Amino acid sequence: MSELRAPGTLRAAWLLARKDLTIEFRTRTAFFSAIVFAVLALCIFYFAWDESIVQPSALAPGVLWVVLTFSALLGLQRSFALEEHDRGIDALLVSPVSREAIYLGKAIGNLLFLSAVQVVTIPALAVFYNVPMGHEWLVVTGVVLLAMIGIVAVGTLFSAMAVNTRLAELLLPMLSLPFFVPVLMSAAQISARVLAGRPLAEAAGYMKILIGFDVVFIIACTLAFSFTLEE
């Protein structure tokens, strides 16, 4: 039975992700505001340092991760708040899909949403901070993807929890940010080293943490998700 169900879960997850993205594509409000927020934040952070002391290109990795974190929180906030409206979550729960599929669907939707935001943000960062566009950006893109997977894995679960509490908007960052620490610390250290022209091997330890975090928390959060739903 489990052999037959496994593709069913993934297919259901994809359908759910497509549903969320279709809603987003038709309204485009969250996507547009997330991009405007991200690019605006990039521009404002430029003035947070003394340009004559710190090179803008040296700031770029730090700014990238601050902006990515907060635009991720914006997207995650919306993920389950969308279902609260008209109690869409009840419809999902009575539909013949597993709880794991709901979680994975939401997570895939969030990952694609966040990736789309980064497609605009990262080139904007390179332009505004005068970072040369070389092959090291391929590595940085890979690191961004790994970090987003970890952030979305944890954030999707906490988004499902936070919407049911009294402090919804405030609680999501409080719950998520400590969990983002190993991800952000590793990703920021790797990208800072790579953009400074140092070899990737120097950051191999951080890479292991990033990949390990993704694997452990995708599994743990998928299993934990069914506990966050009303019984």
Add this chain to the structure above:
Amino acid sequence: MTTVPHGASAPKRDPQALVAKPIFDWFFVVGVLAMVALYVRSLMFTPPDALQGVAQKIYYIHIPAWLASYTAVGITALTSIVYLWLHDERADRLSEASAEIGLVFLTGGLSTGMFWGRVIWGAWWVWWDMRLTLTLFLWFVVAAYLVLRGAIEDEAMRARYSAVLAILAALLIPFIHLSVYLFSAGMHPMPIVLQPGKAKLSPQMLVTFLFGFVAFELFCVALIRARYRYGVKRDMLAALEIAGDTR
């Protein structure tokens, strides 16, 4: 609402009196006395350190507080697993109590460490020390746990959500530990007690030090017990108020 809330079994006879009854907690008294004895012994009957002088005396508080906080936070993680497994509200109440006491000892450990760091390292806070950074993030996780508990009214949901958070946090700590370890070289004094071949503490210092662990563990357990009892009474009182409203 006519149902008795999850966790509060209907009190049997004269519940009002049961809630109001004062309790003499001998365990708590022993814990407090042990703490007083520790302070007196470490300040008056233990010689100062040859290199660090009086500043070293904070070790007798700082390290036991650190151990007590890890005991309390460990209890929270274990009882959270028990709750998700058995759905016993006592496990949830114990998680709540030990998380709150854990936060108290974490705050104590961090603040005493900062005072010591100001004297010995010359800075209130340094980011390159692994244990400092790890403990700070643990503090934030425990704080988030308590805020989450405060933000949910439904007892069963609060218990499930907080148990999930505690278990995920137990998985998170090794990752923070590893990343902080890579980030910082570390200048924290390493343990020399009970390690063959290393410099020895003087017998008086060793006794005070080991007594510190006992005193802090006793005090920590005494506080968790007291906080647990408060949780029981609070839930009984809530059940009584609901019963009174519906009568």
